[in-house]
Amino acid sequence: xSNPTAAIIIIGNEILSGRTQDVNxxxxxxxxxxxxxxxxxxxVVPDVPGRIIGTVNELRAAYDMVFTTGGIGPTHDDxxxxxxxxxxxxxxxxxxxxxxxxxxxxxxxMNAAQGRMATLPxxxxxxxxxxxxxxxxxxxxxxxxxxxxxxxxxxxxxxxKDLPRGTPIAMRAVYGIGVMEGNIAAGLSEIQDRFADAxxxxxxxxRDGSWGVAIVAKGTDTARLEAAIAEASAMxxxxxxxxxxxxxx
Amino acid sequence: xSNPTAAIIIIGNEILSGRTQDVNxxxxxxxxxxxxxxxxxxxVVPDVPGRIIGTVNELRAAYDMVFTTGGIGPTHDDxxxxxxxxxxxxxxxxxxxxxxxxxxxxxxxMNAAQGRMATLPxxxxxxxxxxxxxxxxxxxxxxxxxxxxxxxxxxxxxxxKDLPRGTPIAMRAVYGIGVMEGNIAAGLSEIQDRFADAxxxxxxxxRDGSWGVAIVAKGTDTARLEAAIAEASAMxxxxxxxxxxxxxx
Numbered sequence: 001x002s003n004p005t006a007a008i009i010i011i012g013n014e015i016l017s018g019r020t021q022d023v024n025x026x027x028x029x030x031x032x033x034x035x036x037x038x039x040x041x042x043x044v045v046p047d048v049p050g051r052i053i054g055t056v057n058e059l060r061a062a063y064d065m066v067f068t069t070g071g072i073g074p075t076h077d078d079x080x081x082x083x084x085x086x087x088x089x090x091x092x093x094x095x096x097x098x099x100x101x102x103x104x105x106x107x108x109x110m111n112a113a114q115g116r117m118a119t120l121p122x123x124x125x126x127x128x129x130x131x132x133x134x135x136x137x138x139x140x141x142x143x144x145x146x147x148x149x150x151x152x153x154x155x156x157x158x159x160x161k162d163l164p165r166g167t168p169i170a171m172r173a174v175y176g177i178g179v180m181e182g183n184i185a186a187g188l189s190e191i192q193d194r195f196a197d198a199x200x201x202x203x204x205x206x207r208d209g210s211w212g213v214a215i216v217a218k219g220t221d222t223a224r225l226e227a228a229i230a231e232a233s234a235m236x237x238x239x240x241x242x243x244x245x246x247x248x249x
Numbered sequence: 250x251s252n253p254t255a256a257i258i259i260i261g262n263e264i265l266s267g268r269t270q271d272v273n274x275x276x277x278x279x280x281x282x283x284x285x286x287x288x289x290x291x292x293v294v295p296d297v298p299g300r301i302i303g304t305v306n307e308l309r310a311a312y313d314m315v316f317t318t319g320g321i322g323p324t325h326d327d328x329x330x331x332x333x334x335x336x337x338x339x340x341x342x343x344x345x346x347x348x349x350x351x352x353x354x355x356x357x358x359m360n361a362a363q364g365r366m367a368t369l370p371x372x373x374x375x376x377x378x379x380x381x382x383x384x385x386x387x388x389x390x391x392x393x394x395x396x397x398x399x400x401x402x403x404x405x406x407x408x409x410k411d412l413p414r415g416t417p418i419a420m421r422a423v424y425g426i427g428v429m430e431g432n433i434a435a436g437l438s439e440i441q442d443r444f445a446d447a448x449x450x451x452x453x454x455x456r457d458g459s460w461g462v463a464i465v466a467k468g469t470d471t472a473r474l475e476a477a478i479a480e481a482s483a484m485x486x487x488x489x490x491x492x493x494x495x496x497x498x
Contacts, residue, residue, distance in 0.1 A: 010291075013448065013450055013467070014450060014452055014465070015274065015275075015278070015291070016278060016288045016289070016290075016291070017278060017282055017288070017418070017420065017465075017467055018274075018275050018276075018277075018278030018279030018280075018281075018282055018288075019420060019465060020275075020452070021272070021275045022271070022274070022275075023270070025264065025267075025271070025293070026264075026267050026269075026270045026271075027267075028267075029264070029265060029266060029267030030267030031267075032267075033266055033267055039265045039266070039267075040265070040295060041265075041292065041293065041294060041295075041300075042259075042264070042265070042291075042292065042293035043290065043291065043292050043293075044274070044290065044291035044292075045290060046289060046290075047450075051290075073430055073431075073451065073453065074430055074431040074434040075430055075433075075434045075437055075438070075451035076434065076437060076438040076441050076449070076451075077441075077449065077450050077451060078451075106431070109432070110431075111431060111432070111434075111435070112435070113431050113434030113435055113438075114431035114434075116434075117431075132460075148453055148454070148455075150455060169266070171266065171268060181322055181323055181324055182322075182323040182355070182359075182360060182362050182363035182366075183358070183360070183362075184324075185323040185324045185325065185360075185362030185363075186360070186361070186362055188324055188325060189324070189325035189362075192325050192326075199262065200325070200326065201262055201263060201296075201326050202322065202324035202325075202326060202327075203263055203269070204322065204381075204397055205397070206397075206399060216263070216266075216268060218262070218266055
């Protein structure tokens with residue numbers, strides 16, 4: 001089974017200003033790996049219509065699916081939904097079933113700004129949002145979600161069952177505390193040559209004041225990943241260090 | 250004074266797999282705002298030469314400066330430096346002053362893999378790294394830094410004094426706990442219309458189980474930001490909520 005491809009677009013002045021630490025990429029990336037979807041690219045773009053429209057059109061043509069986060073609330077800076085309509089060249093109009101759900105939830109206090117949250121590109125399919133009710137939506141291969149992590153997560157989980165899948169992308173890892181990355185580089189390169197189907201990465205880290213290296217193998221054949229990690233473990237032992245096996249922390 | 254523009258390229262399979270939570274964007278973004286540099290885009294790309302080279306060439310033409318993080322260590326998956334040489338069409342060769350510094354630090358144990366960390370595109374200017382000595386480098390308007398946050402931060406701080414600057418981009422914020430974003434959307438839009446030079450954002454958040462909204466004003470004229478936030482505060486009071494003033498959390 002081949003692996004579908006994906007990209008994420010973070011629509012977020014608040015990320016580009018440094019005000020907010022994004023945590024949506026890691027959530028989506030982790031879940032896509034389990035679904036066997038290869039995340040190929042992430043872009044963070046400002047709340048500028050031309051930038052959003054251009055990026056959506058470039059990435060939806062390049063990948064099997066695109067996820068966007070941010071910009072679908074009721075305020076003036078929430079422009080993602082209109083931009084998706086423009087990107088697809090369709091009208092942006094009241095989505096009556098979503099309008100009814102939102103009206104039932106908000107009651108008579110619902111105003112025009114809130115009604116914008118149930119205004120969708122023509123042809124969009126709403127994504128359920130059990131946290132704050134206003135929906136995300138799917139338009140073609142583009143899945144449009146909220147930026148608030150708790151709401152985005154609820155939308156992703158509501159959407160997940162309908163996404164195309166591939167063979168799950170697994171990871172195996174081994175850690176060597178006190179190993180110098182440069183001293184295992186040549187050996188690791190040889191292991192990578194023998195395990196072309198296990199994508200090997202080497203990641204230095206610091207823990208309790210000591211430097212260490214994480215060797216991570218990624219791929220769809222877990223037996224091969226484990227064989228590659230066994231060789232990496234032996235190499236770490238060869239440095240006089242006891243390798244620590246485990247899933248990536 | 251106009252504001253120079255910037256982009257960040259995160260070279261990182263480990264971000265795309267979900268294994269690692271990026272924290273470099275927020276550090277760089279926060280520092281660039283203080284320097285008056287407008288961060289316009291972030292891209293996360295995999296450790297694939299064509300993708301790195303293409304992205305570097307696209308973004309260095311589009312923005313005044315580009316920062317990359319990741320992929321400059323000694324292992325087989327560290328390919329950023331070669332890719333930057335290819336992007337600029339120059340040889341990738343031993344940088345003798347950096348080679349000497351690294352040899353003095355590592356001593357006789359220095360091997361070929363470690364020597365790659367002092368192999369730079371011809372014409373590159375090294376960026377000092379007091380944490381692990383192996384340098385980053387500047388090539389044209391591209392600043393190439395490590396992916397490990399502590400090392401990246403040391404490199405950025407070493408580099409910072411030489412970067413082009415603009416008027417610092419300031420932020421002011423006010424918080425309303427229990428305010429529904431939809432109920433202030435129309436009023437906020439009117440404030441934005443009167444303060445075109447204060448970029449107003451509205452960000453719902455959850456704290457101690459309650460929802461609230463942060464109104465953030467961003468721009469180079471702090472008096473105007475404060476005036477816009479004063480109006481937003483009055484609007485929050487109009488909702489029967491005591492506004493909480495402050496710098497963004």
